[in-house]
Amino acid sequence: MTRTRIHNFSISLDGFGTGEGLSRDAPFGHAGERLHEWMIATRFGAPILGRTGGTAGVDNAFAQQHEPGIGAEIMGAGKFGPPGWQDDADWTGWWGPTPPFRTPTFVLTHRPRPSITMEGGTTFHFLDAAPDEALRAARAAAGGRDVRIGGGPTVVRDFLAAGLVDHMHLVQVPIVLGRGVRVWDGLEALEEDYEIEVVSAPSGVTHLTFDRRTS
Template identity: 75%
Template sequence: MPRTRIHNLSISLDGFATGEGLGLETPFGHAGERLHEWMVATSFGAPIVGRTGGSTGVDDALARQHEPGIGAEIMGSGKFGPPGWEDDPDWRGWWGPEPPFRTPTFVLTHRPRPPLEMAGGTTFHFLDASPADALAVALEAVGGLDVRIGGGPLVARAFIAAGLVDHVHLVQVPIVLGRGVRLWDGLEGMEARYAVEAVTSPSGVTHLTFSR
């Protein structure tokens, strides 16, 4: 059966998955790139920021689990663009003409627009739907593969709270943000529904895997 998965979702020690003050020039607010430095230092993540090389240790091995077996992604409007992108009919996402998803990608927004077909196999579909309804639509598109919940934290939290996620890979980064959007709010007792594993890395991050 297809599974629903979250991968490489970075959080601070105090549970924030993004900072405060999101904008076109600050996609992660005051957090900057600090939540994701561990990933772009790997050979998996380096090409995302136009680099070559990168580490091949535990961080790289776990980051690479993001790709195999995925047939569709669901993301929130805040991952697709900065606040106010719905008012720009020409906004096509952060990723240029060839986004990295290469699957049907469903963007949750209260202001749907026609599908947007991009180079490389990504087509963005814009849905005004509950988590359960969005997942049902995505499952029709995956052809037996898995669905990835791509974030941001509000979307990840909503799908976890609704009991719709089978596998969650979080990366706890040793920074304190103090403000932003927290993942954990409302998820009390989440650990009771999953087998939990923790793997520490020489980079200083801790990989937390929740498997149903």
């Protein structure tokens, strides 16, 4: 059966998945790249910034699980672009002509627009839909493979609250942001629905995996 997965989603010690003040020049607001430095340092993440090499330890082992078996992605409007991108008819995302998703990718927005086919196999579809509706559309497009919930934190929280996430990999980064968008708000007792494993990495981050209980 198609599963719904979250991978490599970084949060601060105080639970923020992005900072405050998102803009075209600051995709993660005042957080900058601090939430993602652990991943960029790995062999999996180094090519994101056009680098070679990178670490091959625990962080890389988790990071590279991001892609295998994924047939579609769902993301929020804030991951696709900065505030106001809906007013820019030429905006096609942060990733240039060849986005890294290489699957049908569903962008949740209250202002849908026609689909955009990019190089490398990514097609962006824009939906004004509740989590369960978006997941049905993504599953239909995934060809029997899994659906990844790509973020941001509001989308992650909404899918968790709706009980639609089967596997989640969060990375707790040892920084305090103080403001931004928190993941955990309204998700009290989430741990009752999941088996949770915790792995500390030499880089200082903590990997938390949540797998939905089967009984």
